[in-house]
Amino acid sequence: MRQQIAAANWKMNLTYVEGQQLLKDILDENVETSEHQVVIFGVPFPYLMTANEKVNTLKNFYVAAQNCSNKKSGAYTGEVSVDMLKSLNIQYCIIGHSERREYFNETNLEISEKLDLLLGAGLKPIFCCGEPLSIREAGTQNEYVEKQLKESLFHLSAEDLKNVVIAYEPIWAIGTGKTATTEQAQEIHAYLRSVIAKQYSQEAADGISILYGGSVKANNAKELFSCPDVDGGLVGGASLVAVDFVEIIKALK
Template identity: 45%
Template sequence: MRKKIVAGNWKMHKNAAQTKELLNELLTQIPAETVAQVIVAPTFINLASAVDNLKHSNIAVAAQNLHQAESGAFTGEISAEMITSVGVKNVILGHSERRAIFNETDAIIASKVNTALKHDLTVIFCFGEELKDRQSGNHFNIVENQLKDGLFHIEAKDWAKVVLAYEPVWAIGTGETASPEQAQEMHQFIRETVRKAFDSDIAEDVTILYGGSVKPDNAKEIFSKPDVDGGLIGGAALNAKDFITIVTSI
């Protein structure tokens, strides 16, 4: 049985007090019988306090990024060792904003994947096509290449520490959402791509999340598709009521 996951990427939102407030809301309001593994990804400066606040719960914490180097003269960057030293066990890599705004290439992301796995971090690996790729019918090629160039160099054993997060860039923060059928079509393609590159066991076991304007009113239908195993949630993760509705939609 594949693990069901709903992860909230908080991006550059929530100061220290707001982080604690939202975490406390989640702690008190997420039902104990929730099926999905819940993960939250606050800002770097709030990771340690988030781990402390959640230490007696089933809610896990993820970093939003890391630097591929172990240490060095990289002003403003955060290493894998720094992340794990405060108890964080997950990291989001390859998000479309990192690719587009900070010019992270597949090669850079592949290097970050290596570093994360070396430090026993679970990687939430993000990828997805832009609107022009979808309109030109090139979306399957883009997704396949991002997977191959950024992730498919890892060994079979490393897949136990990988979660895939398909995020069509045209549906992130735009209010646009891939239809449940479009999401299923791509998730099925992703699973088949993994199967061809590795094997059926890995393909069937890997969790594939959908990200891209998931909201309380569309989550249940999207999550009902056979190859969609949960979501990587952006804006809706910043509101406890909305996020909990999404979490309980699985």
């Protein structure tokens, strides 16, 4: 079975003390994971080291950075490089999140550059893609997300692709309280997998985890994750509530 992943994205939330307490509350539940299940905490940069120390002895629990620079090093004040993340033994990094694309004007090319740096350093990218409301209403979401994959991912070898996690974000469902129906989620996830199969192979497509990233909550996670092509979730708001995120972990296939 493909890896089933519950990935928390704390975004720019929580003080250090609040973050420590949230992590403690979740870990204190001692949720057992199967061999194919993975839990990832995407925490703000200042909390990476401490969070990693809390989970690095736990089976199938990891920490992710929420972003990285597309430059290897140099005079880029305020940026964080892939090599810096690697030096902290961080194993995952979220790239191409819709908020980074929208608010910071990140392009598919820049995201592609980040992807290459991460894979070159042995980190696993969580690559985000997805369409805004206008595209969904126009019915062109398939073409939109296919373009994101082609321009950022499809220069990779099949071997490198194995180390990428994809997170599909229906931007119209993030922070709005709206959630795609299970049918909509399954449909777009299956389409993404078919695009990968066409570019690489069915074997490559069947091996890649595709997460749903649109308002996953404790009360809809099980239904969403039951879809054959949905391999878990990239969770925003619900990941800031210990009891909710614990239930989301438990909902993994």
